[in-house]
Amino acid sequence: MLNLLSQYSQSRVSWFLLLFATLAFEATALYFQHGLGLAPCTLCIYQRMCLLGILLASVIGLLAPKRLIFRVIALLIWLYSAFTGFNLAFQQARLQFAPSLSDSCTLNVDLPTWLPLNEWMPSIFNATGSCAEKAWAFLTIEMSQWMIIIFSCYLAVGIIILFAQCFAPTKRTTWRN
Known part of the structure; x- marks a missing residue:
C-alpha cells in the first residue's frame, strides 16, 4: 500500500488533483x-492563505514529481499549510462556539510587507466580517467546522504521503504519468 502511495506521489496526476481540489476550495x-x-x-483570509500554500505545494510537486527533493519540499509546505490552517479553523470555531474573554480576532489582515495582498487585491484579501459570526452552515455544520474537516483531511493525507516516501515503488506497477 505504501509502495503504491509512493508511486502515486511520483505522478503529475496526483499533484494535479491536489492543485484542482485546492483551486476548487479557493473558488x-x-x-x-x-x-x-x-x-x-x-481568520477566513488567513485560512485562504493556507489554501494558497497548499496550492503552491502542488505546483512544486507538479514541476518534478520524480525528484525526491521536490516532493519532500512540496510535502513540507503542504503539511505546514494544512497544520496552520487547521489551527486557524479551530481558533475560529472556538470563537464561534466557546468564546472566552481573552479570545479575540483582529479587524485588519496583517500580511508581510513583502506580500501585501490586502493592498494589491483588497476585494479578495480585506477582512470585513466578524470571526465570531456564524454566517453559513451546511448539514448543520458551520463553515469553520467544515474548514477543520478540510484541513484535517489535507493534513492526514499529507502525513501518509510523506511517510510513503520512505518506501520505493516496486518495479511491477501499472500506474503511469
Whole structure:
C-alpha cells in the first residue's frame, strides 16, 4: 500500500488533483464572498492563505514529481499549510462556539510587507466580517467546522504521503504519468 502511495506521489496526476481540489476550495471561498455576499473575517483570509500554500505545494510537486527533493519540499509546505490552517479553523470555531474573554480576532489582515495582498487585491484579501459570526452552515455544520474537516483531511493525507516516501515503488506497477 505504501509502495503504491509512493508511486502515486511520483505522478503529475496526483499533484494535479491536489492543485484542482485546492483551486476548487479557493473558488468556493470567492463565491461565498462575492456571489453570496458573505464578508470574510481575518481568520477566513488567513485560512485562504493556507489554501494558497497548499496550492503552491502542488505546483512544486507538479514541476518534478520524480525528484525526491521536490516532493519532500512540496510535502513540507503542504503539511505546514494544512497544520496552520487547521489551527486557524479551530481558533475560529472556538470563537464561534466557546468564546472566552481573552479570545479575540483582529479587524485588519496583517500580511508581510513583502506580500501585501490586502493592498494589491483588497476585494479578495480585506477582512470585513466578524470571526465570531456564524454566517453559513451546511448539514448543520458551520463553515469553520467544515474548514477543520478540510484541513484535517489535507493534513492526514499529507502525513501518509510523506511517510510513503520512505518506501520505493516496486518495479511491477501499472500506474503511469
